[in-house]
Amino acid sequence: MIDKTCKQCHQKFVVEDDDLAFYKKISPTFAGKTFEIPPPTLCPECRLIRRMNWRNERKFYKNECSICKREIISVYSPDKKPKALCKDCFWSDKWNQHESERNYDINRSFFEQFDDLLHSTYLLTLFATNCENSEFVNQEMNSSNCYLCTGGNDNRNCFHCNSCIHGNDMTDCFGVGYSDKVHNSVFSVGCFDSQYLFNCHMCNDCLFCNDCVGCNSCFSSTNLRYKKYYFFNEELKKEEYLKRVKEYTDSYEGVMRAQAMSKKNKLRYPFKYVTVISCQGDCTGDIMLNSKDVKDSYYCYKTENARYVYMIDSMKEIMDALSIGRGELIYEGASSTKLYNSAFMTSCDSVRNSYYCYNCTNSNDLFGCVSLNRKKYCILNKQYSEEEYKIKVARIIEQMSKQGEWGEFFPTAISPFCYNESNAFEHFPIKKDKAKRLDLKWQDKDYSTKNAGPYYKPKDIKEYDIEYNPDANDEIEKCIKGIIKCEVSGKPFKIIPRELAQYIENKLQIPRKHPDVRYKERLDMFNKMNLYHRQCMCEETEHGHSSRCPNEFETTYAPDRPEKVYCESCYQKAVI
Numbered sequence: 161m162i163d164k165t166c167k168q169c170h171q172k173f174v175v176e177d178d179d180l181a182f183y184k185k186i187s188p189t190f191a192g193k194t195f196e197i198p199p200p201t202l203c204p205e206c207r208l209i210r211r212m213n214w215r216n217e218r219k220f221y222k223n224e225c226s227i228c229k230r231e232i233i234s235v236y237s238p239d240k241k242p243k244a245l246c247k248d249c250f251w252s253d254k255w256n257q258h259e260s261e262r263n264y265d266i267n268r269s270f271f272e273q274f275d276d277l278l279h280s281t282y283l284l285t286l287f288a289t290n291c292e293n294s295e296f297v298n299q300e301m302n303s304s305n306c307y308l309c310t311g312g313n314d315n316r317n318c319f320h321c322n323s324c325i326h327g328n329d330m331t332d333c334f335g336v337g338y339s340d341k342v343h344n345s346v347f348s349v350g351c352f353d354s355q356y357l358f359n360c361h362m363c364n365d366c367l368f369c370n371d372c373v374g375c376n377s378c379f380s381s382t383n384l385r386y387k388k389y390y391f392f393n394e395e396l397k398k399e400e401y402l403k404r405v406k407e408y409t410d411s412y413e414g415v416m417r418a419q420a421m422s423k424k425n426k427l428r429y430p431f432k433y434v435t436v437i438s439c440q441g442d443c444t445g446d447i448m449l450n451s452k453d454v455k456d457s458y459y460c461y462k463t464e465n466a467r468y469v470y471m472i473d474s475m476k477e478i479m480d481a482l483s484i485g486r487g488e489l490i491y492e493g494a495s496s497t498k499l500y501n502s503a504f505m506t507s508c509d510s511v512r513n514s515y516y517c518y519n520c521t522n523s524n525d526l527f528g529c530v531s532l533n534r535k536k537y538c539i540l541n542k543q544y545s546e547e548e549y550k551i552k553v554a555r556i557i558e559q560m561s562k563q564g565e566w567g568e569f570f571p572t573a574i575s576p577f578c579y580n581e582s583n584a585f586e587h588f589p590i591k592k593d594k595a596k597r598l599d600l601k602w603q604d605k606d607y608s609t610k611n612a613g614p615y616y617k618p619k620d621i622k623e624y625d626i627e628y629n630p631d632a633n634d635e636i637e638k639c640i641k642g643i644i645k646c647e648v649s650g651k652p653f654k655i656i657p658r659e660l661a662q663y664i665e666n667k668l669q670i671p672r673k674h675p676d677v678r679y680k681e682r683l684d685m686f687n688k689m690n691l692y693h694r695q696c697m698c699e700e701t702e703h704g705h706s707s708r709c710p711n712e713f714e715t716t717y718a719p720d721r722p723e724k725v726y727c728e729s730c731y732q733k734a735v736i
């Protein structure tokens with residue numbers, strides 16, 4: 161075990177023996193010599209923020225393809241130096257992958273040379289792998305007919321969803337998996353035909369529910385198991401239930417009222433200290449499903465032997481990672497899929513045995529490369545023989561070690577994104593003056609659309625139903641052509657025809673808040689990635705503990721939060 165002080169925030173942190181064993185295991189061998197990855201110099205949180213700085217998930221700009229000059233939507237703002245390409249040009253032979261190659265200069269910093277390469281080669285405008293008919297998706301894989309979805313995979317016909325997997329016909333969800341027709345929901349799995357769920361599993365036709373399992377037709381209820389026709393946690397007759405629900409769902413105003421009431425109402429019920437479902441071994445953190453031995457991690461699915469990871473799906477042997485799926489043996493990686501035995505990688509797909517790469521695909525044995533596809537044995541995009549590659553990489557790592565670069569993820573200073581464009585800003589928001597003080601890049605330019613009025617105000621969804629309103633078709637026309645002014649931020653936004661069709665078909669109220677505001681509201685629904693040591697708050701006398709339950713645990717619920725937080729055993733006794 162080693163005690164360290166973070167060189168950025170100066171907080172103390174501990175590198176455990178297990179961590180050191182992992183660094184050893186992942187350390188590569190080149191030309192007969194093993195290059196040990198040194199213990200980190202930043203604390204886990206500063207490392208997470210550094211990785212997040214390299215991920216712009218949702219801030220899109222109108223830009224121009226550097227080859228065909230077509231207008232494109234891009235994660236790179238027009239004032240940035242990287243040369244973005246539309247996906248047709250990027251995946252074509254209109255450019256040569258080696259045209260920006262360079263010789264490694266042993267007298268210069270590695271990161272400086274990588275930065276030069278990053279700004280001279282072409283980059284893909286948005287990261288979408290194997291997506292069909294889904295123009296504005298980013299960091300998304302195997303999805304089709306999706307619109308403005310990010311960070312997910314295998315979704316069909318979804319709108320404004322983030323970090324969702326295997327979803328069909330969903331809108332405005334975050335971290336929802338294996339679900340159909342679920343809307344405005346967060347961290348729920350295997351649900352159908354439902355809206356405004358939080359942390360629900362296998363629920364059908366439920367609205368505004370929290371921590372419910374296997375329920376059918378329940379409304380604004382918390383901690384229910386296999387219940388039907390529950391309304392604010394009370395059982396009703398079917399007819400009465402349907403009548404009461406309709407009073408809320410019939411209008412936009414009713415839905416907003418139900419949302420506000422549910423938010424208050426759920427505080428009357430206990431919360432479990434963590435959501436760790438079907439996990440084995442030693443797991444700490446929160447929101448984990450089907451995982452084993454995952455420590456200090458959040459939002460993991462099917463993950464094994466991991467530490468300090470966030471938004472991970474189907475991974476083994478992984479440490480310090482952000483939004484990675486389907487791979488093994490990864491250290492300090494972000495925004496990638498199918499990586500194997502690699503470290504310090506970001507925005508790559510199907511790459512093995514590689515280090516310090518950005519935007520590379522279907523390759524192996526790369527070092528410090530950008531935008532390469534189907535290559536091996538390249539350094540700074542230059543091709544070498546296998547033997548030359550190994551000798552050269554060994555020399556580069558030796559030099560990087562002397563300069564304190566080996567073992568560090570890409571520095572924030574050379575990220576193609578400003579702090580306020582990146583994932584870091586969403587999870588660790590700071591003000592501009594603080595960013596300037598910390599020497600972080602800041603996007604000052606406002607590229608948003610101006611003076612969009614006159615505005616269209618959406619009506620209640622029944623007004624778009626021809627059986628209720630004879631002028632429904634006119635209303636549909638007006639809505640599609642119109643620009644809506646966000647009722648919170650004032651920012652203009654549009655509803656596209658496919659999206660409106662989904663609202664009408666599922667009787668969902670048309671949003672009146674900008675997608676950014678809705679996204680922020682979903683982010684605010686879950687706890688931040690911090691653990692607090694707390695005591696169970698249960699004082700129920702029939703649980704067998706005299707006075708307050710003595711059980712202690714690590715939880716993401718900060719001590720000043722309003723929720724009643726229970727240990728596993730008290731929580732199980734409290735659910736009905």
Ligand SMILES: [Zn+2]
Nearest residue numbers: 166169203206
């Ligand atoms: Zn730190």
Ligand SMILES: [Zn+2]
Nearest residue numbers: 225228246249
């Ligand atoms: Zn193009």
Ligand SMILES: [Zn+2]
Nearest residue numbers: 696709727730
């Ligand atoms: Zn307890």
Ligand SMILES: [Zn+2]
Nearest residue numbers: 698703709730
């Ligand atoms: Zn108790």
